[in-house]
Amino acid sequence: MKNLISIIIPVYRGNPVYFNKTIESCLNQTYDYVEVIIIDNGCNDALQDTLSELNTKENVTVVKNSKSGVCSGRNLGVKTAKGDYIMFLDADDWIESNACEILLNHAVEAEADCVICNYSRDYSDHSEKMLHYIRDTMYKGWKDYLKDLLNVQAGVGFCWGKLIKASTIENVLLNEELSLAEDAEYCARASQNWNVIVGDEHPLVHYIFNDQSAVRKFD
Template identity: 30%
Template sequence: MVKNKLSIIMTAYNVAGYISSSIESVIAQTNHNFNLIIVDDCSTDQTQKIIRLYEQKYDWIFVVCHKQNSGVSSARNTGLKYATGEFVTFIDGDDWVEPDYVEHFLKKFADYDVDMVTCGFFNEGENGKVKNKLAPNQTSIVGRDEAIKQIIKMTGTVMGYTWNKAYIRSIIMDNNLSFQTDLDLMEDQVFNVEYATVSREFYFDNVPLYHYISRKDSITKRFAMENVRDVGVARMKIYKAIRDSSRKEKNQLQ
């Protein structure tokens, strides 16, 4: 068995009150064939101290600390540089995952010849109340067009998030994919569309394994007006990725 088959990239910025719960949920995984890369984006609270203590305790945890705050996209890109697993996924440092989160991804990749695997999620308030409606378990294997359609939808269990998806790392590396550092919003959706345009088949599953915590100080709430620009830029990038992919396919058929 390949050691550390899945690389989990956890990004953190001033999440001292939550990061331990997030890491503990990873420690509690039923399948331990993974490593954890924690990228701290120059936190000013006790986040770095906490994650260094975990790094000292577990040899499969690796910590990288940015010298200056650069944003979540930059932190994810840093994590990708240090990832070694065949597969890769992302966790935010103030969220947490179910014990079979890793097992789910690794088993589906082993059972099916696909380039992406998804799971469902709980959208919770800080009081622990679940906001989203959970549907009966549904699975499907879809092609590129349907995958992109689900990624850019504003509802559903797929959407543009990275934390409910696992990817083949070689596809990311071979196509020089990275997160857009000039965006504070929808950067994950752009990444997912770009990944989808160079992939073949996708395993979609809505079993809820990720706990996304909606916090009052989230960037989408704090900078509503400023985000208008990011939405426009992100949509342009998504359109370009889809257009370029369609052109490439047409040229290959000629």
């Protein structure tokens, strides 16, 4: 039996153009056993028709979140997911068509609990590949990974950009009281359940650089 991958995407007042590309990238994977879980965190009217249409697809589930915030959305997504592996993705980012296939193959070969990939930072006029993992990397353990996580510039403390074995995080929730650095805080706790953590050299996630994001506005 093939492993099912659950891609969890919380969306709140999303940009329809970006969001459509996000969903399209997930639905057009070279690996077939993928379910997409969209958490409606209070979408604007421009996205409601899109969500209704997506909810009719066999491998897409749209869940209305009664709470607010990306953390509660991701937590609800994990509780809803049926997959053997979990991927988080933001509603304005997208993944390469072979992302699931590459990450799953690496996870199976290395018997890894978490595989972390490189990513591209996409600006309005150009793209930069963020190649932290020049070659495939195997961490010595979660404490070794934590050293990388504490180096913010390494970019390994995000929830996205990872394929995570679902059984390792079923009892690990994001802190819904945090509105900044919630990714890193969550990964620091979740990684303690990861016996094998590997880095993959392929830049598989496209992070859309947004000047108006919470991180950019934080002083």
